[in-house]
Amino acid sequence: MALTADDVKKIAYLARLGIHEQDVTAYANDLSGILALMTQMGATDTDGIVPMAHPMDQSQRLRADEVTEKDARNRFQAIAPQVEEGLYLVPKVIE
């Protein structure tokens, strides 16, 4: 299955990934090539096989409900691109 330039743009938007117009075709070609590789899987019968999401056959460990973290806002916001009055700033969010 081959991806078109439009497909690539659509996926790129879903992933909020800026891609230069001149690179779109190259990505379409690369991805189509990778997808061709994927088609090898189709030949194997996997009916009734339980999908394996994780290599560990264990269940989730639970944490006691305790507050263990202290305020470290200054440390965390020292590396932030833009903050004011303790808030992270972003371009206006329109609902």
Add this chain to the structure above:
Amino acid sequence: METSQEHEHPQWEVVIGLEIHAQLATKSKIFSGAATAYGASPNTQACAVDLGLPGVLPVLNEEAVRMAVKFGMAIEAEIAPYSVFARKNYFYPDLPKGYQISQFELPIVGNGHMDINVDGSSKRVGITRAHLEEDAGKSLHEDFHGLTGIDLNRAGTPLLEIVSEPDMRSAKEAVAYMRKLHNLVRWIGICDGNMQEGSFRCDANVSVRPRGQQAFGTRAEIKNINSFKFVEKAINHEVDRQIQLIESGGKIVQETRLYDSVKDETRSMRSKEEANDYRYFPDPDLLPVSVSDEFKAHIKALLPELPDTRKLRFNEQYQLDTENADILTASRSLADYFETLVKESSCEAKMCANWMTGDLIAALNKANLEITESPITSQRLAGLLQRINDNTISGKIAKQVFEGMWHSTATADEIITEKGLKQITDTGAIEAVIDQIIADNSKQVEQYRDGNEKVFAFFVGQVMKAMQGKANPGEVNKILKTKLK
């Protein structure tokens, strides 16, 4: 305040399903050890995990799981032996990781139900599922030079999303369901139910269909409804909008709409709807959550008597009428207050119930207080009721004592003594007053003896007035009757 209006739509049937987000009352977040307390300074309760810093990992809070299971049991639902956390992918500045950890294919709570009561008839509402997820942060739109400020304190707060079947047929039913659920989550202690702080929020899926039609109409999802009143108004508004649109030849589109409580209208949020592809997949940082039979048994043992069961018991054990039983099981604190009152006062349950549903609740409502904040505790109120019961004071005087207790910390006895409100049962004292009144009112005595029984009340009134209401009414009646013969 204008009340919501439910228009008659004889040809249309309304179909409503609710998605309710209840913030779980844990101390720490669902996947981190940061505090969940409300109202902290921005981003001071957002730790590395909540901020989604590179390299951090989530670890699940046991209490959140326990609370979800508790809820599942309270609605007689299936509890999944294995449930799975999934990532719901979308970009939004209040969502630090670019995905929300939620449950999708395998939620922790499956099929359950809740019975609601509307206009005297009972109805069962199905609950499709309830799943655990993390809350997002908050966007603050005050002007930061035209920018939006992001506070991530709320990010990672545990939520239980409770999804109903599309079983409700009116806004009234929806509100009844929501209220009942609101009571239940507080009753079992998993949510504080504070709607102003957003601890209990509701999205409503609303559609209409011609009566008799099987297939559902196209639905709209109304987001952001944060009070019972607004749920009713938003749904009624949306129903009217849909019917008008269809009747004028238009077509409903499936979309998300935002309720604006100021303008009392819903408006489309199409911007957020476009390209909605959440790409759910199992979160590889978390393993399947297993709930063993042992874990369930442990929680079951801790589950309090539930509202419906308690209401039935109130009916039977205390012979309360449905209305009183309803009111007194509207919250667990009310029900507890009532039972303590009955026990402590040794008075008739009916009397206790009447005092609570009458004077106490009226006073609380007037002062805008919850039962838990009542200035008069059940022990103090019991002290008052005991004095009515043993004829120390009359019911009328009791209201005066109640008033005194509301504004002080004094006991009923202290107030009765201090103000000299003790009822006079000394027949000698009463007789003396009656004799004097008979002597002073010979005309009325004649009328009574001529057969005008109505005059009797006049004498009672005169005696009570002379004795400042403290005479025992039974004694007064008895003596008056003898003396007037």
Add this chain to the structure above:
Amino acid sequence: MHNKSINQLAKSLRAGEFSSVELTQSFLARIKQHQALNCFITVTENVALENAQRADAKIANGDTGLLTGIPIAQKDIFCTQGIKTTCGSKMLDNFIAPYDATIVTQLNEAGAVMLGKLNMDEFAMGSSNETSFYGAVKNPWQTDSVPGGSSGGSAAAVAARLSVCATGTDTGGSIRQPAAHCGITGLKPTYGRVSRYGMIAYASSLDQGGPMARSAEDAAILLQAMAGFDNKDSTSVDRPVPDYQAGLANSIEGLKIGLPKEFFGEGLSASVGAIIEKAVEEYRKMGAVIKEISMPNLKLAIPAYYVIAPAECSANLSRFDGVRFGYRCETPKDLTDLYTRSRGEGFGKEVKRRILMGTYALSAGYYDAYYIKAQKIRRLISEDFKKALADVDVIMGPVTPSTAFGIGEKIGNPIEMYLSDIYTIAINLAGLPAMSIPAGFAEGKPVGLQVIGNYFTEDRLLNIAHQYQQATDWHQQIPKGFE
């Protein structure tokens, strides 16, 4: 002194032959001298010297920790508090980590001296170290060749004696393949053995940190400090950590080795194949029993991996959005612009390719055909291993189909690059431990032997590798110019 093993160095430090500060200075000087290899993104000279001083004081006070005062280097995927942590990406070029990864804390506590942060493929996505924002690392054996990836900086630094040992991470071969290409010993532990907390995620169900060293013995010592349960990582396994040095000297007489015929078929270069056969022969001489086995689903490992890893990475990398840390584009005109440009400008080509691939595989309508299918294949592959390892103790084969390729040779052809991981990827899908051991040279470049074991048999793997290294000296070869 830069050729000594950890045990030898520990002895020398305690004997007062030289101090940790002197040892550290000597490595810092070598790092400077061989800057052209481009192994380090950040050299933490001050931190290293402080660590070394502290270590010297501890040794003077009778500290007996083997790693106390030993210079090591961290792959730049591990968060180091107060120190730039880039993950090889422009996205994190300005990122001073505000916390330490668990293994960083563990190694600090063990008294190790951190020389700096090592170059790597961007976000660990690559097999040649060429996708790094900081440029390609050169293979010390042949500087126009790649060192492998993604832990290319780690492998090259250890091979060139710029650090005693180093940490690496392995998602589809990222420890083993560069170890093979650089002629060092690398171990990818069982998934869950080493904490992932503070290790910047590429594909969470596959990522695993591990040691990269000059010998199995050194790797055992480094793994000892890295392994263990971490309550900050839900996928960390709460299970005792054995003494990895204790069993190194054990005999391997009677060891059952399985050779999957799928590892020796088409695609394997003749010269590499011959070296692997020789290495296996060496084991036979040591008393091992060799058995041919078959793992029919191995060929599907690459397609399954290139669905699963990109899918996970597409979500893992969403947090890099220019809001709370990392790169933010200049003057974003609105929110979408902030996201698309920050991410578009901050990520390199290979990272973008994988994010796109993963986003596509998870999107509506394709999820079942790609993601679920890949998960099922993952199960089949895992079952193949289970079956094989019920029958033999370890599986052996090549790490790579050929020796290190030239810089620039494959970077333009992503698929060809992906196929070079054919022998390593399946192990990550199954979550098993595996090693790369130097086994000889072809065309003047090192060749690695891969040894795959059952879950939590790192001690056995190290023993098997150590025994080979007692019988051979491939691991002691030093690239020319780095003696």
